[in-house]
Amino acid sequence: MGAYRHFPILMITVPLVCAVLLPFLGYLRERWVPRAALVPLSVSTLLGLLLVGKIPAQGYLSYHLGGWEPPFGIEIRVDYIGLFLLLVVCGISLLAMVFSPRYIGKEVSGGRLTAYYVLFLLMSGAMLGFVATGDVFNLFVFMEILALTSYALVAITGNRNAVRAAFKYLLMGAPSSIMVLLAIGLLYSATGSLNMADLSARIAESGYTEVLVVSFILFVIGFGVKAALFPLHMWLPDAHSIAPSPISAMLSGLLVEVSAFALLRLTFSVFTAGNDAIIGGTSEAVSVFAAAAVLYGGIMAIMQKDLKVMIAYSTISHIGYIFLGITSFTKEGLAGAMYHMLDHGLAKACLFLCAGCIIYVKGYRRIEDLKGAWRQMPWTCFAFSVAAISVIGIPPTAGFISKFYLIYGNFTAERWPYALVLLVGAILAAVYCLRVIYYMFFQPDKRGAWEEGGGDAPASMLAPVCLLAAGTLFFGVFSGLIIDSLLKAAAFLL
Amino acid sequence: MPDKSAFSVIPLVAVLLPWFSLVVITASPKKARGLRLWLCALGALATFGVVLSLLPGILDGNTYTIKLASVVEGLEMRLTVDTLGYYFSLILAFLWLLATVYSISYIDHKENRFFVFMALCESFLIGCAFSANMFTYFIFYELMTFGSYPLIIHEETAMARRAGYKYLVYAISAGTVLFFAIVAHYFWGDGQLGFGSYGVLSLEFAGRAALMTVFFTYLAGFGVKAAIMPLHGWVPDAHPAAPSPASALLSGVILKAGAFGIIRVCFNVFGVELMRDLKVHVVMAVLACITIVVASVFALTQDNLKRRLAYSSIGQVSYIILGLSMLSHDGALGGVMHLTHHALMKGCLFLCAGVILVKTGKKNISDMKGIGYKLPITMICFSVCALAMMGTPPSVGFITKWLLGSGSLEAGLPVYVIVLLVSALLNAAYFLPIIYTAFFRWEGDEAEEGEEHHRPKLAFGKEADHEMVVPIVILAALVVIVGIWVTVPGFPYSFVSKVVGIIFP
Numbered sequence: 001m002g003a004y005r006h007f008p009i010l011m012i013t014v015p016l017v018c019a020v021l022l023p024f025l026g027y028l029r030e031r032w033v034p035r036a037a038l039v040p041l042s043v044s045t046l047l048g049l050l051l052v053g054k055i056p057a058q059g060y061l062s063y064h065l066g067g068w069e070p071p072f073g074i075e076i077r078v079d080y081i082g083l084f085l086l087l088v089v090c091g092i093s094l095l096a097m098v099f100s101p102r103y104i105g106k107e108v109s110g111g112r113l114t115a116y117y118v119l120f121l122l123m124s125g126a127m128l129g130f131v132a133t134g135d136v137f138n139l140f141v142f143m144e145i146l147a148l149t150s151y152a153l154v155a156i157t158g159n160r161n162a163v164r165a166a167f168k169y170l171l172m173g174a175p176s177s178i179m180v181l182l183a184i185g186l187l188y189s190a191t192g193s194l195n196m197a198d199l200s201a202r203i204a205e206s207g208y209t210e211v212l213v214v215s216f217i218l219f220v221i222g223f224g225v226k227a228a229l230f231p232l233h234m235w236l237p238d239a240h241s242i243a244p245s246p247i248s249a250m251l252s253g254l255l256v257e258v259s260a261f262a263l264l265r266l267t268f269s270v271f272t273a274g275n276d277a278i279i280g281g282t283s284e285a286v287s288v289f290a291a292a293a294v295l296y297g298g299i300m301a302i303m304q305k306d307l308k309v310m311i312a313y314s315t316i317s318h319i320g321y322i323f324l325g326i327t328s329f330t331k332e333g334l335a336g337a338m339y340h341m342l343d344h345g346l347a348k349a350c351l352f353l354c355a356g357c358i359i360y361v362k363g364y365r366r367i368e369d370l371k372g373a374w375r376q377m378p379w380t381c382f383a384f385s386v387a388a389i390s391v392i393g394i395p396p397t398a399g400f401i402s403k404f405y406l407i408y409g410n411f412t413a414e415r416w417p418y419a420l421v422l423l424v425g426a427i428l429a430a431v432y433c434l435r436v437i438y439y440m441f442f443q444p445d446k447r448g449a450w451e452e453g454g455g456d457a458p459a460s461m462l463a464p465v466c467l468l469a470a471g472t473l474f475f476g477v478f479s480g481l482i483i484d485s486l487l488k489a490a491a492f493l494l
Numbered sequence: 495m496p497d498k499s500a501f502s503v504i505p506l507v508a509v510l511l512p513w514f515s516l517v518v519i520t521a522s523p524k525k526a527r528g529l530r531l532w533l534c535a536l537g538a539l540a541t542f543g544v545v546l547s548l549l550p551g552i553l554d555g556n557t558y559t560i561k562l563a564s565v566v567e568g569l570e571m572r573l574t575v576d577t578l579g580y581y582f583s584l585i586l587a588f589l590w591l592l593a594t595v596y597s598i599s600y601i602d603h604k605e606n607r608f609f610v611f612m613a614l615c616e617s618f619l620i621g622c623a624f625s626a627n628m629f630t631y632f633i634f635y636e637l638m639t640f641g642s643y644p645l646i647i648h649e650e651t652a653m654a655r656r657a658g659y660k661y662l663v664y665a666i667s668a669g670t671v672l673f674f675a676i677v678a679h680y681f682w683g684d685g686q687l688g689f690g691s692y693g694v695l696s697l698e699f700a701g702r703a704a705l706m707t708v709f710f711t712y713l714a715g716f717g718v719k720a721a722i723m724p725l726h727g728w729v730p731d732a733h734p735a736a737p738s739p740a741s742a743l744l745s746g747v748i749l750k751a752g753a754f755g756i757i758r759v760c761f762n763v764f765g766v767e768l769m770r771d772l773k774v775h776v777v778m779a780v781l782a783c784i785t786i787v788v789a790s791v792f793a794l795t796q797d798n799l800k801r802r803l804a805y806s807s808i809g810q811v812s813y814i815i816l817g818l819s820m821l822s823h824d825g826a827l828g829g830v831m832h833l834t835h836h837a838l839m840k841g842c843l844f845l846c847a848g849v850i851l852v853k854t855g856k857k858n859i860s861d862m863k864g865i866g867y868k869l870p871i872t873m874i875c876f877s878v879c880a881l882a883m884m885g886t887p888p889s890v891g892f893i894t895k896w897l898l899g900s901g902s903l904e905a906g907l908p909v910y911v912i913v914l915l916v917s918a919l920l921n922a923a924y925f926l927p928i929i930y931t932a933f934f935r936w937e938g939d940e941a942e943e944g945e946e947h948h949r950p951k952l953a954f955g956k957e958a959d960h961e962m963v964v965p966i967v968i969l970a971a972l973v974v975i976v977g978i979w980v981t982v983p984g985f986p987y988s989f990v991s992k993v994v995g996i997i998f999p
Contacts, residue, residue, distance in 0.1 A: 394640070394669070395633035401565060404677060411681045419677070423670050430666045442647060442655075477571070480564040487566065 004054045007047040008078045008132050009063050011086065014047075015040040015125035019118050026114030034101035037117040041097055041124060045090040051083055059492055062134065071195035075134030080489035081338055084482070085131050085261055088342050091471075092253050092349050093124040095464035096246040099353050102458055103360050107157050107244050116156055123149040123250065127258050135195045136184050136270070139262060143180065143226070147173050150255060154243040165238035172235045176225035183218035186211050187270075199270045208277040217282055219266055227259035229286070229323060230293030233316045237300075240315065241308035245356025248308060252315045253349035257341040260322050264337070267326070268493040287327040291421040293320030298428025302435075307358070307367050310432055311351045314391060317425055318344050324418050325406045333409020334490035335483060336402050342482075343390055343398030343472055350387035350468035354380050357457035357465060362449070367436055372445025376454040379462050381440045383469035388433035390472040393426050398475035401483065502558035504548055505573040505624045508583070511541045512620070515613035519606050527605070531598045534609045538594040541616065542587040545580075552580045553983055555992070559626065569680070569687065571633065574626035576689075578761070578830075581989035582754050583623035585834045586747045589841050590616045592965035593739040596845055599961035600739055600852060601648075608648055608737070615641040615743070622751050627687040628676050631758065635672070635751060639665045639719075642748055645740040646732050657728070657735035664718050664728040672715030678708045679763065689758060691996055693765020702772060705764075709774045712759045719752025721808040722815060723785040730792075733804035734857070738848025741800060745807040746841035750833050753814045757830060760818045766997055770821055779819035783913045785812035790920035797858045799847050802924060803840065806883065809917060810836045816910065817898050823998035825901025828894050830994065831986040835890035838976065839879045842969035846876040849958045849966065859928055864936030866929075867950040869957045873932045875970035880925035882973045885918045889977040 018040035026033045055061050060079035064070060078086065097120060104116055126145035133139050151173065155166035188194060190211040191202040203212060221232070228236040236256075240248050271279050297317025304310035318340070325337030357380045358364055358373070374381040390397035403426060410419040456462060475482070514537040522530045548558065557576045564570040575583070594612060601608050618641050621634030647658035680687055682700035695705060718725045729749070733741045760769060769775050786809045793805035813836070817829015849872045856862055866873040882889035895914055902910035936950050957963065980987045 389640075393673075394636050396571075396637070400633075403673075404569075407674070407677045408681060411677055419674075423674055426673070427666060427670055434662065434666075442644075442650075442658075444650070477563045480566065480570075483566055 004051055005061070005063060007051050008061060008076045008086075009065065011044040011047045011090070012076070012125055012129040012132060014043050015121045015128070019121035019125060022118045022121065023114055026117075030114060033114050033117050034104075037121055038094070038097055040121060041090065041094045044124075044128065045087075045094050048083070048087045048090050051078070052087075055080060055083060059489075070134065071193050071198035074138060075195055075197075076132050077134030077196070078132050079492075080485055081493070082131055084338060084486065084489075085258065085341060086128055088345050089124070089127050089131060089254055089258065092345050092468075093120075093127070093250065095468060096120075096249045096253075096349060096353070097124075099249075099356065099461050099464045100246045102461055103245060103356055106360060109158075112156055112158070116153070119149045119153050119156070120247075120250075123153065127254060130258050131261060134197065136187060136199065136266075137194045140177075140180055140184055143259075143262070144177055146255065146258075147177060147226070150239075150247075150251060153247045154239045154251075156247070157244060162242050165235075165242040169235040169239040172225050172232070176222045176232075178222075179218045180222035183215045183222060186215040186218070190215065196265070196269050200272055203270065203278075204272060212271070212278050213282075216266075216271055216278055220263065220282055220286060223259050223263045223266075224286075227256045227263065227319055227323075228316055229260075229319055230289050230296055230316060233293070233297075233319075236316060237309050237312045240312035240352075241306060245308075245352050245359060248312075248355075249349035249352040252312065252352055253345040256315060256319055257322070257345055260319060260326070260337075261341065264326050264334075283327045283329070286323055287415070287418060290320040290323035290327065291418055293317060294324070294421050294425040295320075295428070298425050298432070301432040302428060304432075305367060306365050307355050307370070307436065308352065308365060310367065310436075311348065311355060314351075314429065314432065315344075315348055317429065318348070318391070321403075321406055321422065321425065324422060325409055328406075328409040328413040328415060328418070329494070330409045330412045331487055331490040331494055332405050332412055334493065335486040336405025336407075336409050338486050338490070339398070339405060339479070339483060340402035343402050343475060346468050346471045346475070347387040347390040347397075347399060350383060350465055350472065351391070353461070353465045353468065354384040354387070357461050360461065361455065361457050364449075367439060369449060370436060370439045371443035371447075372450050373440045375445065375452045376450040377456045379456050379466060383462075383465045384440065385437045386469040387472055388437055390476070392429045392433050394430075396476045397472045398479065399472065400476060401479045405483070499557045499559055499574075501560060502575075503560055504544060505558055505575050506560050506562070508541060508544045508587075509573065509617050509621045509624065511544055512537060512613040512617040514540070516610050519610055528598075531605060531609060534613065535591070535594045535598060537613060538587075538591040538616065541620070542591045545583050545587045545620070548575060548580060549584075549984060552577055553988060562630075565629075569629050570627070571630045572626035573621070573624040573630070575624050577989050578757070578993045579623045579625070581830075581986065581993075582750070582833065583620050584984075584989075585837050585986075586619050586623065586750075587616070589743065589746045589837055590619075592841070592968060593743050593845070596742075596848070596962050596965045597737075597739040599959040600848055601737060604648065607644055608740075611641055611644040612740075612743075615645065615748075619747060619751060622754065627689060628679060628758075628763065629687045631755065632672060632676055635755065636669050638748070638751060639669060642740075642744070646736045646744070648737050648740065649735065651735070653731075654735040657731040661728045661732050664725070668715050668718035668725075671711055675708055675711035675715050678704070678711060682708060683763075689762035690765070691762070693761070693763055693768055695764055695768060697768070697771070705768070706772055706774060709759070709764060709769075709772065710777070712763075713756065713774075713778065716752040716755035716759070717781075719749060720756060720811050720815065721749055721752070721785075722781050722812060723788055723808070726785070726789070726808045729808055730796075730801050730804045733807070733844075734798055734800040738800075738844055738851060741804075741847070742841040742844035745804070745844055746837035749807060749811050750814075750837060753811050753833060756815060757818060757833075761826075761993070761997060766821055775819040775821050778815055779910070782812040782816035782819055783910070785809060786816065786913055786917045787920070790917055790924065793924045794920065796924075797860055799850070799857060799859050799862070799928070800844065802859065802928075803843055803847060806921070806924070807836075807840055809921075810840065810883070813894060813898065816913070817901060820898075820901045820905045820907070820910065822901045822904040823994060824897045824904050826994045826998065827987075827990055828897025828901055830990045831897065832894040834986040835894050835973075835976070838890060838969055838973050839882050842875060842879045842966055842973065843883075845962070845966050845969065846872050846879075849962050852962070853958055859931060862928070862931050864932070864950055866932035867936065867952050870952045870954055871963055872957060872966060873929075875966045876932070877929045878970045879973055880929060882977065883925055884921045887977070888974060890973050891977070893977055893980055
């Protein structure tokens, strides 16, 4: 074992520690803060990339904090799927961070500037920890950091609507955190352990008990709120649309996905998928709700007038996709769900950042106002289109690959109605995405709101947007390696 | 046939070469319109040249292949040029070249957008033709769907927008159905999406119901582009709305991409034996017969020339489907050859309609009195193609009809001959009035007996720009030449007889 053994913990702690140090820099030299905040995220990304291919043969990399052996010590555990998601989190956070300075400089007043970057780093670090942790209690701790920072970031502009949206988010988020805590308590009372691997062994030993079932249901509801699984999604449209765009991108592109990932983790690594008595009924219910989410989110997105609210509803729909993949309990479905976390993350982050570009340059939020936008903002509009096409799932974007596997997984599980729902979801997505593209490129700009050569967004905003769009194309064409290892990892989980 | 499969980058070059136009258009100065557009035509010529360079090898029975990217085992993006795919790519690159030259003079506004999307569509269609499996085919097919949208709405009138909207609704629904078909194919085809010489699916892996689901979802998915009734709704709106070169390509090639998909499904995915086993060809035949007859009847009632031509296309593309459904040697031969035949004829007819529109501003047949005197070359070419559509020898239309007739007798179903005859009759009923109006009527021809008739003079040499007339003449000449020297290497028969010869020995 080389030095890379320490990389996972460094990936998590570097952003967290830097977040604590950042206020001092902010006190001394505030204008250095945005650039300084890039450093820890770059370090994490680099460490993550260096870890690729270094996962040992046993399937995971385990790190014992302070040398204390689990089940008593704290364990960080990175397997293939975990590393994959860690990289997604690092990459998208880094790009959202690059996007931030110009945008936030305009929306957030001076005093809160440092706070924004501190919270951002805390959120990213917490997400990384949330994904990599090997025990249930740290899952809760990181989840709480994540939740608290996201409440604050939604409200960071301080205007009335933002505060109200954040409060609504808090009202739903706080009970859900308590439910997760309760679930962890029940789990501990039933098994006497908090380490995931240990829990899994003990649950396999004890078999079915009612306490376990209740605990699992509480987990599902708790993380269901965080992942905005229909009907627990009410907070999402407000919070995601009112938050500053880079934060919307983080919330929509990453936060809901890591929450879904936590559930995936618990389902497969703790309650072990084969254990039908415990999770069978609940997963049936989750499938139904996920299918409802796909349709509801799609229909609501079609009805929206505000661009960011539309994207937010689309997220609700796509969370349904992910859950339909997970609940198929096939390796193809799981791989599809994981790949969807990647491409939905990229595409949604891109869409929200594009919306951010438009708000930054013109201040427009309504879809109506986008008529003829491409004459002034060609790069933004092209990037938006590519990402939107990935959201629909049209080849050769990454969305196509994940949709293929999601539907294929549901085929394999012989869940025909759900396969059909996924197809209908794609049609709904086509309706709401193509409308925007149509407005941007093919509608005449009657009011003369957009002027040719009027200037696209600045380069520091366009670069991340275009990289994200290029990413959806890249991972659409060169998906082979990732899908291959995801299929292997999914087979390992099952 | 010896299986000589060689790695080659030429397929990829052919797919990427049209992008050259994109570079030209973005890089060249705004003022040099002529130079820019002629460079685009040069790009189309180069693409055709590259495709042509594969001809000797293909005639030798070689295949060329290049892998682009791989997802997992059985799911990869791969371009393979086999005889059938090459056959499609040849006609499409040729028609594209002519339409691009024609557009230089035809398109008068937003030509940059038009030429860029023309070129992109060509790239995607060549990708379709060279696809080695359904996965790749679907990717290029979907790209082509979206690439052709700006061509349809190019005029940006309310009518064009409505037509474009209808096109998208149809195309996206079809894309979803097709997507379902591919997943089902992958699932029940044991993880194989490739094309095999005799089909790849078999009853070993899946039940009858499952395979029929796959077949009919494919038929419905491709049937929207191939305009099989009742899935044809977008065609009569899109053709009149699009600029004429785009309509020519729409009818000549893009509709064929759907038909080509069905050919692939029949020959290379299911195979003739399995189709016969499942009896799915009966459904295909019934749909095709209904489409042929009903579309022709609809065409009779249209006064708008391009709309009439559009309905005619709907009927004619179903000749291909009918030929496939006969499951006989001559039927398949005639059906697949009709892909090129119809592209030549209908391409020419739409280009003629474009000349009429540009030079006289007339859209409706009832206004076209005496137009043959104003535009003699155009209307002579139009008449040649119209006669060919009816099946008059010597022309490609006759060859198709002959082979289809012979194929239906071979299959022991003379009822198809009756359908073909009815169709020929209806074709005559809607094409002859156009010729009649053009040459035998003129303004003021309703004069009383004894009064002087002012028959106009034939205005040779004064009609349209050479960019528009030359492609029309070339196409009309080919309609006759290919109809006479059928077996010349490089003409449809040389490819199709090889493909069909393997399937029906």
